[in-house]
Amino acid sequence: MTRFFIVGLASICLLFVHPAFAQSQSFEQWLAEFRIDAKARGISDKIFDEALGDAKPIPRVIELDRNQPEFKMTFDEYLGKVVSKARQRIAAKKMIEHDDILTKVSKKYGVQKRFIITFWGVETSFGRYLGSFNVPHSLATLAYDGRRSAYFRKELLNALQILEEGHITAANMKGSWAGAMGQSQFMPSSFLSYAVDWHGDGQRDIWATTEDVFASTAYYLSQAGWRDDRTWGRKVSIPSNFTMNGKTAKQLADAKTNVKLAKWSSAGVLAADESALPTADFKARLIMPSGSDGPAFLVYSNFDSILAWNRSNYYALAIGHLSDTLR
Template identity: 50%
Template sequence: MKMFCESPVSVRAVCAAAVLCVGLGLSMGTPARAQGGDFGEWLQDLRSEARGAGISERTLDAALAGVTPNPRVIELDRRQSEFTLTFEQYRSRVAPQSRIDRGRRLYAENKPLLDEIAAAYGVPARFIVALWGVETDFGRNTGGYSVVRSLATLAHDGRRSDYFRKELLNALRIIDEGHITAEAMIGSWAGAMGQSQFMPSSFLSRAVDWDRDGRRDIWTTRADVFASAANYLKNAGWDGRYTWGREVRLPRGFDRAQLGLDTRKPLETWARLGVRRADGGVLPVADITGSIIVPDRSGGRAFIVYDNFRSILRWNRSYYFALTVGYLADRIGGN
């Protein structure tokens, strides 16, 4: 869902995980100004397009009346910090022991519901809970920005206007369908919404009304949050027969040209090449192919990852994010 983790070692990846957005201390400086011409004229054109797409006048009035650009959103889009974290630093911030402990409690608290959803989608419950924890600290940090205002600001700005204009139209459709009011549609500064932090396009294609109340509510209804996350992973190719991967130990002199997701080998082949479990034990005997990745460019921990890891990457294109989701899921599940 997150489109903005351009580097897996940057703090913007941590922000995507919704754990460091508060307290980064970014300077407000001089407010940035949108570059898309007169905002009022632009908004009228947007209303006309939305009206032509079938969005009701009532929704347009409720969502767009009085909307103005948000300079803070432009600043965050322009001036994200670029200092780097190691994977260890990232993981310790995103998945500390306190989050593991809370994840286990919430897993137990919601187990009947989670098991039902896991069986329906073929996605283990521990991964649903881990994504919930990494994205919004189990629903506690869902963002404090008006999604409509943020998306209007970014769509008018001109830097990625086509993408955000489509997301704004999608957000208006969500409101028009009655899933949430414009006022209650709160999320991140970039428009990711709810406890699962879906962009509006992901909401329309993947969100689920599990409790069948007529609304796909990823803001306040845990059943819909869990089912939507499971549905996303299922459609991203999740294979319920396997896990995501594991940490491994590479042999001395390992050919680093074989690192990366483009290289796939059966586990038995990696074992013959000297790859071992992190504790030095032999790799499991399983009919599965894997890739070896080292998330820190300068070296450090190595992991063998399977296709389910690639499914998590479709949620957020950051090695750090996907590895931490796997790590947290394993800890929540007792491994």
């Protein structure tokens, strides 16, 4: 029993030293094999060496991946942080400053200007905080690590393709520890699918070209089903004895019941100011981010488009609230 205990303890300790150290294959060996896959993808040795020639596993990236903080903020705390008064003021100024290009982008892709500005503000504080990690090195670390290697291997290949196409240099491909890049914080796969070269200069520059950032954001949302004939949703008032089809509001929210606004109205749901709901002929579902005792929101199809960007209800509601201050 002592021998098995020692062997087991040694294995546990090996994991705590550094996850990558527990690999049977060295990083250099892994990188040599990965080069073969990259070549098959059309990545030149020149680009590969520029991006990964001096790459080493980054312990901080593994630490962040292993120890992502548990989400403990209440909805009100989160909303107060993301939709701060300072951010609202800056967003309003940016709407005016960039009105010309926002108008053009909005018309082309069918996404309201206020939402384009809002995503920009929430993702990178209007382009001020892009992340300082070398994206190819971070992705290589995560691809080698093994926990989610298949996903990050694909993203690393996508990042190398972006470099091969000349949209950014390896040295300037900065982003988050997980590989989200630029002012719109696109993963490489999202970049290849949705990044836009607004001026047609051959570069989709979501790092430094504001027009490309706005167009890329709007195009992403348009492809996620965005409709510019409606907003994201609204805060509502639920009667204390509310039921619909024999279900409580919380049960309907949990079931993601999606029915016409008229049906919510007939069941007694009102706007937050106690006025009648809009008479628009589309569906809505109930969101109760703090449970039965907290605020309630009816959300429309655009809310689901926001969730395509980030799967958090808190995030999507924050996008909605900040955008509403810009109406």
